[in-house]
Amino acid sequence: MTDVAPGLRERKRRATRLAIQQAALRIAIEHGLSAVTVDEVSRRADVSPRTFFNYFPSKEQAILGDDPTLPQGKDVETFVAGGPSGELLADLGTLLVHSAHELIDERGLIGERQQVLRANPELFSQRMASMKEFQAGIQTVVEQRLRREDGLPGSAASAPSVEDDEVRRRARLASLVGMAALRHAWWEWSESDADAHLVDELERSFADLGALVSRSLV
Numbered sequence: 175m176t177d178v179a180p181g182l183r184e185r186k187r188r189a190t191r192l193a194i195q196q197a198a199l200r201i202a203i204e205h206g207l208s209a210v211t212v213d214e215v216s217r218r219a220d221v222s223p224r225t226f227f228n229y230f231p232s233k234e235q236a237i238l239g240d241d242p243t244l245p246q247g248k249d250v251e252t253f254v255a256g257g258p259s260g261e262l263l264a265d266l267g268t269l270l271v272h273s274a275h276e277l278i279d280e281r282g283l284i285g286e287r288q289q290v291l292r293a294n295p296e297l298f299s300q301r302m303a304s305m306k307e308f309q310a311g312i313q314t315v316v317e318q319r320l321r322r323e324d325g326l327p328g329s330a331a332s333a334p335s336v337e338d339d340e341v342r343r344r345a346r347l348a349s350l351v352g353m354a355a356l357r358h359a360w361w362e363w364s365e366s367d368a369d370a371h372l373v374d375e376l377e378r379s380f381a382d383l384g385a386l387v388s389r390s391l392v
Contacts, residue, residue: 191229191240192280193219198236199286207294210237237290238297239283241304242356244311245272254318263387266316266352267380274356274373284364309353317345355379 197218201210210233216226230236244250252258253269291298320341321328359376366375 190219190221190225192283194221194226194229194236195239195280195283196286198233199283199290202237202290202294203286207237207290207297234297234300237287238301238304239287240277242270242273242277242308244269244308244315250315254315254322256319256323261384262316262319262348263351264380264384266312266348267355267377267383269315270312270352270356270380271373271376274359274376277372281364305353309349312352313345313349316348317341320345351383355383 194215197215198210201214201218212223212226212233215233215236216223219226226236249269249272253265257265258268259265291301318328324337324341326337326341356376356379359372359379362379363370363372363375
């Protein structure tokens with residue numbers, strides 16, 4: 175792992191979050207989505223309903239699990255300013271690694287979650303919407319960085335110029351490449367028998383991507 179191991183409080187927080195997700199998924203598999211209630215999930219996870227809502231806003235979100243979100247504050251500011259390395263894709267990888275630290279990388283949830291999503295298409299649609307929102311967030315910060323590097327104003331004018339459109343296109347492409355690398359890391363991690371973590375696989379995926387891009391430029 176890149177960062178130091180989490181402390182006791184953080185480990186307990188992650189364990190509680192994981193227990194809630196496991197309970198919600200198993201109820202849905204055993205009895206159907208309609209049987210999943212906050213009270214029943216809380217009972218199985220051995221937490222109070224109030225604690226449930228400290229972790230998830232709804233039973234649906236407990237089933238879907240953690241959505242990736244961009245970090246806030248210094249990490250994003252460093253990226254937009256052109257850091258930490260000055261290489262766009264490498265720096266995007268670093269930013270997404272920070273995001274992945276907040277995800278619970280528990281292999282045991284993958285099969286159960288896929289089973290529930292296949293049986294409940296409305297949940298799959300909700301998951302796709304959250305991923306689209308995440309991709310849009312990546313595109314926004316990449317666009318801010320590109321505009322800064324190109325000496326353009328911080329946001330596009332009401333009537334976008336040719337330069338504005340070019341920045342938007344490049345930012346969207348970079349965000350989609352980043353999402354592809356994230357998906358690659360997820361699949362490599364989920365199929366691995368090794369004692370790997372999602373964050374480690376994400377770092378490897380972006381390293382592989384960088385190597386491929388460098389090779390194509392030779």
